[in-house]
Structures are given as structure tokens and as C-alpha cells.
Amino acid sequence: MSTAPSPPPAVTEQQPHRVLVVGSGFGALFATQKLDAPEVQVTMVARTTHHLFQPLLYQVATGILSEGVIAPATRDVLARQTNARVLLGEVREIDLAARTVTADSVGQVNTFTYDSLIVAAGANQSWFGNDHFAEFAPGMKTIDDALELRGRIYGAFEMAEMAAAGGHTDRIPRLMTFVVVGAGPTGVEMAGQLIEMSRRTLAKEFRHIDPSEARIILLDAADEVLGSFGEDLATRTRRDLERLGIEVRLGAMVVDVDADGLVVRTRGGESERIEAATKVWAAGVQANPLTKTLSAQTGAPLDRAGRIRPNPDMTLPGHPEVFVVGDMVGMEDLPGVAQGAIQTGRHAADQILRRLRGQETGQPFEYHDKGSMATISRFRAVMKRGRIELTGVPAWLAWLAVHIFYIIGFKTQVTTLMHWAVSFVGRDRAERTVTEQQVLARLALEYLGEDFLRGSLRTPAEIRAQTEQPEKDA
Incomplete structure (x- = not known):
């Protein structure tokens, strides 16, 4: 089915197929886990060291759950997958022609090469131009x-x-x-x-x-x-x-x-x-700015939210080795929810494995709607799946079951259940510690600007050199 030019190099016994995954969200994580195969070497590069269960952020904000419960360390999640490594870095540049990705890692710039690329950098909050x-x-x-x-x-x-x-x-x-x-x-x-x-x-x-x-x-x-x-x-x-x-x-x-x-x-x-x-x-989301550079290099269109429209199989025009998944994708009937990211990530990984194993590729992605749900308060929720609509306690119980299922790790699932029991059955909220720094840190860093951030990352040698230079000039 696939007739796109310049397919990725075939795997050999000496050199596994190098897959670079950008991001650590649902799309990136589930794609990486599906690529657990001996013929593949996976490198995940993300700007955070955790996998964030974003649908439960509001419970961290209101003191029900701790941040560690909904954001397990990505290294811990992938510890047993020996063909995967995790590196910290915010991707700044993607060169599709050279097959390189450049990331800024705490002041250090690194460049990665790849045979296949999965871009799952997610979306940011949008204030609609304000x-x-x-x-x-x-x-x-x-x-x-x-x-x-x-x-x-x-x-x-x-x-x-x-x-x-x-x-x-x-x-x-x-x-x-x-x-x-x-x-x-x-x-x-x-x-x-x-x-x-x-x-x-x-x-x-x-x-x-x-x-x-x-x-x-x-x-x-x-x-x-x-x-x-x-x-x-x-x-x-x-x-x-x-x-x-x-x-x-x-x-x-x-x-x-x-x-x-x-x-x-x-x-x-x-x-x-x-x-x-x-x-x-x-209110509102805006796709990661990486969609702009991908669009400029491939001609793939962007929608008003900055999401990119890939080929039906999630690859980019002229680049069968590059996949975009999750909230970066603008396709009809693909909602910006966890299931959309999970399914697109798995589809991209499946296409890579099929190609390496000499199987037919190019199958279009099909989204399977598993429903939408939202809690209103304790014992109140709404759920919609096709023609099925639930409200009240049944919907709330379904919401609990689904969210527990997708939280990573058995220990975390048990901890979450305990916190929910304390908050929903009782009155208490265990995570109410707040500090002035939590409230002011983001604004302080923005006011100080990029010069402060770069300066704070100087090495001891750079600090000494900058201190000694005025003395020499004098």
C-alpha cells in the first residue's frame, strides 16, 4: 500500500533500527512500550522526566492527590524495557532531510539521529492570542x-x-x-x-x-x-x-x-x-510549536489550533519514517483526549514494526471511540459512549474504574484509591501543603528572563572565567 519514497534502513543483526520518540505523554509512552522488540532501539527525549496523567491535574490543584501519584518517573515506567532509554531535553529543532533532532538539556545542546521518528510533543494551554x-x-x-x-x-x-x-x-x-x-x-x-x-x-x-x-x-x-x-x-x-x-x-x-x-x-x-x-x-489548547517546523518541511497543513494534518497512516508527506501522534494531530473524529494519543501512538509503533518485518504498511489510522466522561462532584458524573449515556452514581463509578485502569503502576493505583476514599467518603484532603514559592516561582522566572536562566546554568569554570575577566581588563 505504501509507495512513499526513501524508506528507512532495514534492520540488521549488528545495528537495530533506531526510533526516536519526542515526548513522554500518552502517545509517546504507549508507542515506546509497543516497540519493545529486539530489532528496535528506542530513545525517548522529553522536557520532563515524568509521564503526566493530565486528566487528574485538577485533583492535584485541589489537594486530593499528590503530584507523584499522577506523574510517575518515566524511567521507572520503562525500567524493564531494556531496548528503551530516556533522556531529558526540550526539542528545539527537527531536520527531516538530515534525520536529526536537536534538544536543549539543562543548558546542554544535544543532537540525535534516527531511522524512524515519532513526534508526540503534545499541546500547550491557549489563551486565544491573549x-x-x-x-x-x-x-x-x-x-x-x-x-x-x-x-x-x-x-x-x-x-x-x-x-x-x-x-x-x-x-x-x-x-x-x-x-x-x-x-x-x-x-x-x-x-x-x-x-x-x-x-x-x-x-x-x-x-x-x-x-x-x-x-x-x-x-x-x-x-x-x-x-x-x-x-x-x-x-x-x-x-x-x-x-x-x-x-x-x-x-x-x-x-x-x-x-x-x-x-x-x-x-x-x-x-x-x-x-x-x-x-x-x-479553555483552549494550542499544539506544540514543533508542528510549524514539520509543516514547513513537508507541506502538511495546520489548523487554527496549530495541529498538523498527517497522511492517513500518521506519517508526514514525503517522509514515511516520520509519524506525528496525539494532541499534535488535527484529523476529523480524533478528539484531544488520552485515548486519541494512546491509539495514534500504538498505530505509529505498529507501522514501524510491520515495515521492519517486511509486512504491508500504510494502513490508515482508525479511531475507536471509547466514550467521554467527566465528574461533576462527589457521586456525580456524566458519561457518553455512542448511544449510551450515563449520569449520577453509575457514571461516577465508571469514571473511577477507567481512571484507575490508566494510572501507571499497581502501587500508584492503590495510593490513588486510598486518597479518593479519604476525600470522597470522608471530608479530608491529604495534599494541602502550599508554599509561597509554588505561587510565585513561574512569574519570577518569567520576569527574570532568559539571561537569568542561562546564567544559572553556568558551569564552575564559566563562572570563574567570567569573574576573572574584569580583573585582567583592569
Whole structure:
């Protein structure tokens, strides 16, 4: 089936086929695991040393789970796969003609060669062209994001308590107002946990404020909550959210954000300012910028979110040795969820193995929809798979089972179940340690800029040379 030019070199006994995998998310990890074969040598290069179970980031942000539970070390996950190695590095450049990938690893630049390449670098948060919103409304795509939000959320209650104790009651409404932007699964789950936390976990812990009076607002420019779930489930979800006490505002576009609040504009053109100390941005994604360089070299088109459209078999035009998978891919009927990344990653790995074993290749990727689900709060969830729709406790139990299944490692699965039992059956949340550094580190690094980052990575020899140079000049 495949007629693309310049196939990768055939495997020999002396030299295994070198596969380079960019990323450590679902697509990269499942592709690497499927490539566990003697004729293949796999190198995974990623900007983090962990595999992140991103769907549960909001539980780290709200104190249910620790970051280690949802982000096991990639080396640990792949420790028994002897044909795979893991290297830290953020890929900056891909040269398809030379078959090289250049990565920056803590100030050290490394170049890797490959016979086959799988690019699974994922997606970043998008503020729809207003990146300055991120200063006051962090996204939720990384462990750093979740820890910063945890500090902001719990810190807001602490600040409100201090304000009340000092008689500054005028500050309390702003501190106890939490706005979640984006009414997709992540936004709904985040808003649900914020209301649960304020009504149950913190209800009896303060002396000068009543946490149950916290105001939780869920905003979206769309007309429905969970629009991709269908009208019936969207209506039920909105009803459940409002019954919990969450203010749901649809058709409301955020046009400005600052430290003290945000401004929204309705479809009718009316503007309203909402005073809120804590804002969570859960709307929109943008594909990793590597799609631009791949598009420039292959002619593969990009969509509005920067996702690249590959050939039907997930390869790039003119380069049968290069595959793109996961959230970087813009194809019809391929949602940006974990299952999409898992299935595209496995398909790419299968195509490589088939080619090496002399089997027919070029089979188009087919996505098998295993359903969509989202939790609303304790014992409330929605699930849709084909014509099957579940709500309430059955959907919540299904959500628990699916997420436990995809968490990596038996020990981690047991730990997660224990944390869920404490949080959902009881009232406590075990992961509530916050520090000022968690809240301020991201902004501090941005303010200090690239010069500081480069300087902090200098070797002792470079520091001595830079110190001695002014003395010689004098």
C-alpha cells in the first residue's frame, strides 16, 4: 500500500533500527512500550522526566492527590524495557532531510539521529492570542500549573481569614470568589471540586470566615456546558452544577484579566467586571510549536489550533519514517483526549514494526471511540459512549474504574484509591501543603528572563572565567 519514497534502513543483526520518540505523554509512552522488540532501539527525549496523567491535574490543584501519584518517573515506567532509554531535553529543532533532532538539556545542546521518528510533543494551554492573561489566570497543563493553582486556591482562603481577623471585611468577597474559564470537562471538574472543597473540606476549619460562602463561577463563551457530550447531558450537567451552588455563565467571553479580577463580554455586547483573586484558565489548547517546523518541511497543513494534518497512516508527506501522534494531530473524529494519543501512538509503533518485518504498511489510522466522561462532584458524573449515556452514581463509578485502569503502576493505583476514599467518603484532603514559592516561582522566572536562566546554568569554570575577566581588563 505504501509507495512513499526513501524508506528507512532495514534492520540488521549488528545495528537495530533506531526510533526516536519526542515526548513522554500518552502517545509517546504507549508507542515506546509497543516497540519493545529486539530489532528496535528506542530513545525517548522529553522536557520532563515524568509521564503526566493530565486528566487528574485538577485533583492535584485541589489537594486530593499528590503530584507523584499522577506523574510517575518515566524511567521507572520503562525500567524493564531494556531496548528503551530516556533522556531529558526540550526539542528545539527537527531536520527531516538530515534525520536529526536537536534538544536543549539543562543548558546542554544535544543532537540525535534516527531511522524512524515519532513526534508526540503534545499541546500547550491557549489563551486565544491573549497570552498576558496567563500572568493572573494560570492554565492547567503541567505539574507546575497545578501546584501554583493549589497555592493560589488555599492561599485565597488564608488571606480571607486574615482580612476578616483584621477587620478588613471589604476584601473578603474578592478573595473568596473563584472563576474557572472554560466549561469543558476540565473546567467542569475543577469547578465541582472547588465547590466540594469549600462546602465540605474547609467548612469547619476557619474561625473568622465561612468557606461555604465562597463564590464559584464557571464561564464559557459557548452556549453549552460540555458541548461535545450532546444536548441532553449538557443540560443535565448545567442543572447539577447550579444545584451545587456554582454560577454558570455561558455566552460570556473573557476580554481582560488582571490581579484583582476579569472582564467578560456577553453576546449582546455588554461588559461586566468580576472581582476575583483566583482565576483558573481551562479553555483552549494550542499544539506544540514543533508542528510549524514539520509543516514547513513537508507541506502538511495546520489548523487554527496549530495541529498538523498527517497522511492517513500518521506519517508526514514525503517522509514515511516520520509519524506525528496525539494532541499534535488535527484529523476529523480524533478528539484531544488520552485515548486519541494512546491509539495514534500504538498505530505509529505498529507501522514501524510491520515495515521492519517486511509486512504491508500504510494502513490508515482508525479511531475507536471509547466514550467521554467527566465528574461533576462527589457521586456525580456524566458519561457518553455512542448511544449510551450515563449520569449520577453509575457514571461516577465508571469514571473511577477507567481512571484507575490508566494510572501507571499497581502501587500508584492503590495510593490513588486510598486518597479518593479519604476525600470522597470522608471530608479530608491529604495534599494541602502550599508554599509561597509554588505561587510565585513561574512569574519570577518569567520576569527574570532568559539571561537569568542561562546564567544559572553556568558551569564552575564559566563562572570563574567570567569573574576573572574584569580583573585582567583592569
